[in-house]
Amino acid sequence: MSRSRLASAKRLVVKVGSALVTSNGNGLDLAAIDTWARQIAALREQGREVILVSSGAVACGVQRLGWGRRPKTVHEKQAAAAVGQAGLVEVYEAAFSKHGLHTAQILLTHDDLADRKRYLNARATLNTLLGLGVIPIINENDTVITDEIKFGDNDTLGALVANLLEADTLIILTDQQGLYTADPRKDPAATLIQEASAGDPALEAMAGGAGSRVGTGGMITKVIAAKRAARSGADTVIASGHENDPILRLATGEALGTLLVAQTPPLAARKQWLADHLQLAGRLVLDDGAVKALKSGKSLLPVGVSAVDGEFERGAAVACIAPDGHEIARGLTNYGSGEARLIARKATHEIDGILGYIDEPEMIHRDNLILV
Numbered sequence: 001m002s003r004s005r006l007a008s009a010k011r012l013v014v015k016v017g018s019a020l021v022t023s024n025g026n027g028l029d030l031a032a033i034d035t036w037a038r039q040i041a042a043l044r045e046q047g048r049e050v051i052l053v054s055s056g057a058v059a060c061g062v063q064r065l066g067w068g069r070r071p072k073t074v075h076e077k078q079a080a081a082a083v084g085q086a087g088l089v090e091v092y093e094a095a096f097s098k099h100g101l102h103t104a105q106i107l108l109t110h111d112d113l114a115d116r117k118r119y120l121n122a123r124a125t126l127n128t129l130l131g132l133g134v135i136p137i138i139n140e141n142d143t144v145i146t147d148e149i150k151f152g153d154n155d156t157l158g159a160l161v162a163n164l165l166e167a168d169t170l171i172i173l174t175d176q177q178g179l180y181t182a183d184p185r186k187d188p189a190a191t192l193i194q195e196a197s198a199g200d201p202a203l204e205a206m207a208g209g210a211g212s213r214v215g216t217g218g219m220i221t222k223v224i225a226a227k228r229a230a231r232s233g234a235d236t237v238i239a240s241g242h243e244n245d246p247i248l249r250l251a252t253g254e255a256l257g258t259l260l261v262a263q264t265p266p267l268a269a270r271k272q273w274l275a276d277h278l279q280l281a282g283r284l285v286l287d288d289g290a291v292k293a294l295k296s297g298k299s300l301l302p303v304g305v306s307a308v309d310g311e312f313e314r315g316a317a318v319a320c321i322a323p324d325g326h327e328i329a330r331g332l333t334n335y336g337s338g339e340a341r342l343i344a345r346k347a348t349h350e351i352d353g354i355l356g357y358i359d360e361p362e363m364i365h366r367d368n369l370i371l372v
């Protein structure tokens with residue numbers, strides 16, 4: 001039954017692991033990449049949005065540098081990733097261009113997404129790319145991180161991207177059929193789990209480390225990624241990328257792999273996340289019209305802000321105060337206090353003229369707002 005949610009998923013994050021992007025640990029599997037591009041293009045035709053999180057930079061770099069095997073030191077891996085990332089994006093751009101689609105390279109770190117300002121910036125850029133019909137191809141920014149490249153944590157990145165973009169589904173494609181009761185490479189009696197609740201602690205006990213010399217995170221990072229994705233309401237599927245057209249089949253609701261179901265609906269989960277993370281940095285005093293708008297579920301526009309208290313940056317959590325002094329909402333502001341003072345009481349079309357740029361038309365978007 002829960003598979004039907006996949007059939008109606010509008011926004012999907014697909015993560016392809018090193019074990020899949022490279023067939024032998026040395027170089028990219030061009031044929032596999034072509035099939036993903038074809039499937040993703042078909043989903044776009046259906047009006048669905050797909051974001052690809054792809055590993056493979058190190059493997060591609062190892063091949064380009066003629067090293068023959070994955071290096072041991074972290075800095076050599078980083079160097080290989082820097083060389084290979086260029087190859088990776090070339091291959092994706094070529095594969096998607098056959099379907100008339102452009103790709104965009106996005107390199108992120110976990111720290112980028114923990115920082116509210118960068119979080120909002122990354123979100124705005126990705127949403128703009130999706131609106132343009134471009135396929136974002138995301139990888140870790142391996143030059144500036146070391147832990148993730150050691151542990152092979154693109155699964156976590158997939159989950160963070162699903163949170164960032166409020167995706168409905170995270171599809172993790174790997175070299176196994178899904179999550180088994182134990183590592184099938186070590187235990188031939190292990191059986192495939194078809195469906196479980198994301199975050200069920202029993203799953204973590206079943207999942208072991210990586211089984212191949214190419215992949216690094218193993219199943220444990222996938223199970224934890226599913227728990228994380230569920231925080232913003234996204235279901236996760238772990239399935240084999242070696243199946244015929246797995247992305248398309250999963251997206252029609254076919255029961256492949258392991259489905260880890262999110263227990264909270266997306267918007268409620270996001271608002272819970274906001275509620276847990278709000279340390280107030282300032283206050284926006286609203287006029288009566290803005291109070292009404294917020295209470296009826298709308299965003300806060302600069303025109304409804306009559307005063308700004310405190311010093312804060314873009315992305316900070318602020319309280320929204322009614323003219324009678326009562327706090328009515330809290331949310332993440334798109335503008336720092338300096339800019340907010342300049343555009344308070346102004347119509348959205350005036351923002352560009354005042355600031356010389358426009359980050360977002362709203363002071364606080366309704367998705368980033370909770371009524372109190």
Ligand SMILES: Nc1ncnc2c1ncn2[C@@H]1O[C@H](COP(=O)(O)OP(=O)(O)O)[C@@H](O)[C@H]1O
Pocket residue numbers: 016017018019020152173174175176178179180181182183184185206207208209210211212214215216217218219220
């Ligand atoms: N319970 C389990 N079920 C399935 N695979 C498991 C399990 N525990 C450990 N693994 C191992 O995890 C590997 C997949 O992880 P990894 O090699 O990191 O792939 P990727 O590069 O796709 O992230 C499998 O090949 C398998 O050997």
Ligand SMILES: N[C@@H](CCC(=O)OP(=O)(O)O)C(=O)O
Pocket residue numbers: 016017018019054055056057058059081139140142149152153154155214215216217218
């Ligand atoms: N970012 C690096 C490594 C990431 C990695 O290995 O992750 P995973 O696919 O989860 O095993 C790369 O592109 O090679």
